[in-house]
């Protein structure tokens with residue numbers, strides 16, 4: 001990588017991940033770097049940190065972690081992005097925190113003050129904050145070290161909320177929640193989610209089908225259908241939410257493979 005950077009010192013080097021972010025930032029007439037083969041995964045002693053190659057897809061990382069009973073603190077709806085691409089754009093996971101919040105250090109190939117290419121380790125201060133959402137501007141991210149946690153269950157309760165404030169108020173109790181502003185109804189459908197220690201299933205008024213059925217009586221069916229589709233996107237490696245019960249407690253992340261998931265972990 002350093003040789004490549006030195007060779008293209010006067011050109012325009014760009015990096016592409018999985019290409020999920022359509023933007024001119026990855027266009028170049030010069031050198032476009034694709035790190036898909038840089039995808040090693042190493043869980044650190046103590047099992048609270050994992051170092052991963054920049055080109056590793058999030059789904060592949062989750063599979064590695066699952067085999068060790070671990071997962072990421074926050075997982076989004078789509079897991080096809082590369083780890084570096086998701087971090088470079090601050091792609092969010094479930095709830096308030098994005099994957100970037102859990103980045104502890106990064107190795108970045110960039111130019112030093114004398115113009116030569118070098119590898120920089122960034123692990124604290126303003127540089128780390130900048131690297132957590134650098135959109136490729138700091139250099140070529142080679143490796144990322146993230147926090148990892150033991151697998152957990154996710155409890156979900158769905159509810160209609162009248163406004164954004166009402167949704168955000170719930171964030172303390174449901175830090176993994178996702179929500180939608182529903183067109184025409186001008187109210188919010190919140191999937192209030194939090195981590196749970198055990199797997200329990202209970203039917204109830206807070207289940208997604210019951211809440212959507214309530215919406216059916218008030219809004220055009222197409223709106224409900226869009227919500228249903230949005231909530232049903234499968235994401236391998238992420239915990240699923242059962243359609244039949246709520247609050248619902250899920251099997252550990254990435255172990256559960258329901259045949260017809262009705263909703264996935266938030267994005």
Ligand SMILES: Cc1cc2nc3c(=O)[nH]c(=O)nc-3n(C[C@H](O)[C@H](O)[C@H](O)COP(=O)(O)OP(=O)(O)OC[C@H]3O[C@@H](n4cnc5c(N)ncnc54)[C@H](O)[C@@H]3O)c2cc1C
Nearest residue numbers: 017018019020021081082084085088089091092136141267
């Ligand atoms: C169908 C779909 C659904 C999505 N859903 C969500 C969602 O729910 N939540 C959300 O937050 N986002 C979502 N996104 C956005 C997507 O997660 C982000 O755009 C993410 O950046 C994609 O990662 P990537 O690997 O495809 O990166 P790319 O799109 O390839 O690159 C993104 C940026 O990161 C830079 N980059 C990539 N790799 C490196 C590297 N090694 N070093 C330095 N810079 C690098 C690139 O130069 C570019 O500027 C979605 C996108 C799609 C297409």
